[in-house]
Amino acid sequence: MAALACAALLAAGVAGGAQAGCGARPDPCRIAGGEYHAALPPGGGPAPPVVLFLHGAGSTGAAVMRNDSLVKPVLERGYAVIAPTGSRRFGGGAGRSWNFYPGWDGRDEAAFLHATVADAAERMGTAPDRVLLAGFSAGGFMVTYLACSSPGAFAAFAPVSGGFWRPHPAGCAGPVRLFHTHGWRDTTVPLEGRFLGGGRYQQGDIMAGLEIWRRANGCADQRPDGFDETGIFLRRRWDSCDPGSALELALFPGGHMVPRGWADMVLDWFEGLPPPP
Template structure:
């Protein structure tokens, strides 16, 4: 079955509900400080919310057809894809990632909570668990949210993006975080890279993990175990005082390995990764 047909069937089975009134590809939900797209599963009571942040220059509407959207909807979660909006920056559709020499039109630490509140108001969903995921620049902002607003979500899943320099000296509270990265990523290398003669610097994944280990109270620097599956390598820090840190590396570049969405959702729901990874 083609990916296009699978995507079409997903929206037949899980349409945008009448209660939502907006959120489709061509009719985003509008807030005073930005827009977002949304898909609602056809269930009596959604289990929670999965929010996914696009990469720099991307659009939220493109994520409605993503593997993570299909996984979330199939498991009964509302899927939300906000639009980055920084009109005076190089990437006009970007996120306010923390870093030196970076100025923004909109601070997304305020925008994402506004989106979440509006989603809950439109869907009537008061509770449920929340996952915040993001790719590239979106993944970097997931790290920022996990560090500075840890209560925003129950778990965080950044992909191919981490802190930018200057790195934070510490984070507000422990979190559950599953970071995925390509071994051959040249756009956001594991060690980061600099722009403009060092004026702006991508952060280092290893340094970012160290900051979070300290926040989560991981007594040992090394993970309590490593594991492998085909072309994937895992490091598990699940014996910390609080929270849970997982690192998944794959042989590819700046993107997601096959099955990323399924693994992330299994980990989010507390199943699968320990048995399979």
């Protein structure tokens, strides 16, 4: 089902770079149920915060670590990068996807991601309570559903080019701290959604998803409270919401990708969040 359900999703764009393994070791970190790759920021230091990044369908954690435009700016800002590999087979190769849709059989991804964070904290001294969960495409779907069901599981959430599938959830737990990024020209996961698998599955509407997040956050109005521009990104945010929540959307003119500049923009947002109540 996984290959059919995610049939048109692309893996995260990969640029040349050294593959990170398990910190200083070349092989991935292996735990019960799966594996992850990790890299620590230069210069050491105690308990670095973490960007836990979930790859797109057909990719792996190792491929994420080769994406210099994503990984390098995160490391340079003092964060560790942890890139686990999904559990669902995708196609005939080594690529994987995520068990994101409610009711699918397979690995409990939330439990696996928590085990990943705990293992990295024990092995490498990363901060288990300062984790930004981010992901691209199918990884963005995974981030979105975890944010909906368990908004307190991680410090904040940052899906890229991935939201809900139809039928949209009736509601989500809240409050949530979430920054969604999407390409204006994305045809793989369009803003409006699309059918997959000959009509058996349907991606959801990103704007309808934002309405679900506004309800979860108790926002006073549908209208954004603020607008910003950061490089190529057009941003809109909702501030008149429950204490401890945060909600923002950034659109960029490209297609299905993690664009350059995303990491610094999202980390600026993450670092500017007020502490949870």
